[in-house]
Amino acid sequence: xxxMRCSVLVTCVALAALSLPLRAQELTLPLKKNSxxxxxIGDMGNGSKEQYAVAGQMVAYHSKFPFDFVIxxxxxxxxxxxxxxxxxxxxxxxxxxxxxxxxxYATLGNHDVSNxxxxxxxxxxxxxxxxxxxxxxxxxxxxxxxxxxQQLAWLEKELQNxxxxxxxCYFHHPLYSSGAYHGPSVELxxxxxxxxxxxxxxxxxxxxxxxxxxxxxxHGIYYFTEGASGELRKGNLRKTDQTAAGYDQDRTFMLVEIxxxxxxxxxxxxxxxxxxSGMIPRVAKTAASWPKVRPGPGGLPDRTVAKATGVKLxxxxxxxx
Amino acid sequence: MKRRIQxxxxxxxxxxxxxxxxxxxxxxxxxxxxxxxxxxFKPFLDRVKAYVKMQKKLEASLPAxxxxxxxxxxxxxxxxxxxxxxxxRRDALQGDIFTHEAAERFRKIIHKSFEGRAGHLARxxxxxxxPFKVVAMHVNDVFPENIPLTTTPPTLMLKLPELPPELAxxxxxxxxxxxxxxxxxxxxxxxxxxx
Numbered sequence: 001x002x003x004m005r006c007s008v009l010v011t012c013v014a015l016a017a018l019s020l021p022l023r024a025q026e027l028t029l030p031l032k033k034n035s036x037x038x039x040x041i042g043d044m045g046n047g048s049k050e051q052y053a054v055a056g057q058m059v060a061y062h063s064k065f066p067f068d069f070v071i072x073x074x075x076x077x078x079x080x081x082x083x084x085x086x087x088x089x090x091x092x093x094x095x096x097x098x099x100x101x102x103x104x105y106a107t108l109g110n111h112d113v114s115n116x117x118x119x120x121x122x123x124x125x126x127x128x129x130x131x132x133x134x135x136x137x138x139x140x141x142x143x144x145x146x147x148x149x150q151q152l153a154w155l156e157k158e159l160q161n162x163x164x165x166x167x168x169c170y171f172h173h174p175l176y177s178s179g180a181y182h183g184p185s186v187e188l189x190x191x192x193x194x195x196x197x198x199x200x201x202x203x204x205x206x207x208x209x210x211x212x213x214x215x216x217x218x219h220g221i222y223y224f225t226e227g228a229s230g231e232l233r234k235g236n237l238r239k240t241d242q243t244a245a246g247y248d249q250d251r252t253f254m255l256v257e258i259x260x261x262x263x264x265x266x267x268x269x270x271x272x273x274x275x276x277s278g279m280i281p282r283v284a285k286t287a288a289s290w291p292k293v294r295p296g297p298g299g300l301p302d303r304t305v306a307k308a309t310g311v312k313l314x315x316x317x318x319x320x321x
Numbered sequence: 322m323k324r325r326i327q328x329x330x331x332x333x334x335x336x337x338x339x340x341x342x343x344x345x346x347x348x349x350x351x352x353x354x355x356x357x358x359x360x361x362f363k364p365f366l367d368r369v370k371a372y373v374k375m376q377k378k379l380e381a382s383l384p385a386x387x388x389x390x391x392x393x394x395x396x397x398x399x400x401x402x403x404x405x406x407x408x409x410r411r412d413a414l415q416g417d418i419f420t421h422e423a424a425e426r427f428r429k430i431i432h433k434s435f436e437g438r439a440g441h442l443a444r445x446x447x448x449x450x451x452p453f454k455v456v457a458m459h460v461n462d463v464f465p466e467n468i469p470l471t472t473t474p475p476t477l478m479l480k481l482p483e484l485p486p487e488l489a490x491x492x493x494x495x496x497x498x499x500x501x502x503x504x505x506x507x508x509x510x511x512x513x514x515x516x
Contacts, residue, residue, distance in 0.1 A: 081396070115395050148484075185446060185472075191475050
């Protein structure tokens with residue numbers, strides 16, 4: 001009986017992918033040779049039909065943009081944690097991707113349990129926080145539910161030793177967020193941001209607020225919130241002067257391509273609408289001025305990127321603060 | 322004269338080490354400064370050590386936990402370990418690990434950490450998380466998997482005694498729980514730890 005249920009669900013994902021209108025698969029990413037390609041999802045593990053629809057879009061895009069891995073920003077399994085939940089909330093929606101050899105690298109959210117780190121398909125290798133490399137990119141995956149001094153010391157050591165051109169951190173709680181429900185984790189920002197600045201982290205991803213948001217660069221660091229790949233708080237984004245782009249009307253996921261010194265991103269809604277896209281150039285961490293996001297086609301109109309110079313070390317407060 | 326200069330140089334270097342170096346490592350642990358606090362925490366830390374020793378011994382009798390594609394194996398292992406620990410600690414009581422003196426010291430540190438501007442940030446960290454119906458907890462209870470975790474304020478953790486990786490400080494409502502993260506068990510707790 002469970003096998004039959006599996007087949008029905010997989011068929012649903014496949015049908016959802018096939019029934020997408022052609023415009024839904026417009027790709028703004030350059031598909032450069034030897035680039036690092038990945039997808040980003042957050043707060044997805046609720047087993048809802050919307051999670052399956054987003055997964056369907058990811059499958060559809062994978063055929064045009066063959067990404068090698070997916071980063072998961074936490075709340076990977078919301079609610080129950082029985083073996084059936086692992087199936088319903090992870091294995092089935094992403095089955096076509098898993099079958100295609102796409103790897104998933106998870107971080108833990110506030111709805112996850114510590115022992116999920118032993119689940120092989122999350123690639124955490126039993127660790128609460130860990131690091132891995134893909135080409136010229138090193139990823140630092142943190143447990144923002146429990147940022148103890150050991151983890152901070154580990155992060156500093158790993159960042160210090162990193163020789164990668166791109167340093168990307170991801171964890172569950174956003175350091176900047178215009179989401180009205182949760183908002184930014186200011187205390188965590190006080191501890192993490194000085195390390196990001198010191199060791200040249202360029203991009204940070206988080207979830208938790210069930211919206212999509214790209215924040216104007218803070219001290220040269222680009223912050224993305226992608227917390228709507230299954231869950232959604234419709235209309236919850238209270239855009240501030242820190243918001244570069246945001247979307248809170250439907251579920252979303254991101255596609256990212258890093259080619260040399262260029263970081264391309266495209267954010268796609270459940271129905272295949274591109275809600276944000278652009279390119280971030282890599283600059284030396286000591287550069288006097290921060291780069292602007294060069295808009296890509298199909299994104300929302302709000303493209304203003306303010307220079308972050310002169311902002312206090314801890315960042316300017318948002319309305320939510 | 323030469324010897325006096327040498328001594329002065331040594332003293333200068335020593336003061337540099339004492340006053341300047343810790344300043345650079347501002348995010349690092351600031352363990353309880355006074356000997357009174359260290360004295361109050363000693364029995365707590367000794368009991369934590371004894372708990373982890375027992376946990377490791379019980380764990381050794383179970384199949385090793387490795388990354389697996391089968392979530393049932395992870396859960397079975399977690400339940401088996403929890404069952405062993407509960408049996409080994411069937412007489413355990415609240416306060417066995419958080420001794421009275423340690424609990425009082427924890428409350429003082431926590432209350433102080435929630436005062437002023439820094440305290441405002443710590444309070445915000447906790448308020449930010451998803452609200453849930455607080456459940457009463459007891460020693461040897463299985464930590465409820467369906468309630469969202471409340472973030473333990475990171476600046477508070479800089480002030481609390483360091484725990485081994487097998488254990489974690491967790492807040493459930495106003496209660497501070499010492500949690501076994503492998504067995505998902507409540508090891509001990511301090512009610513009304515939060516102001």
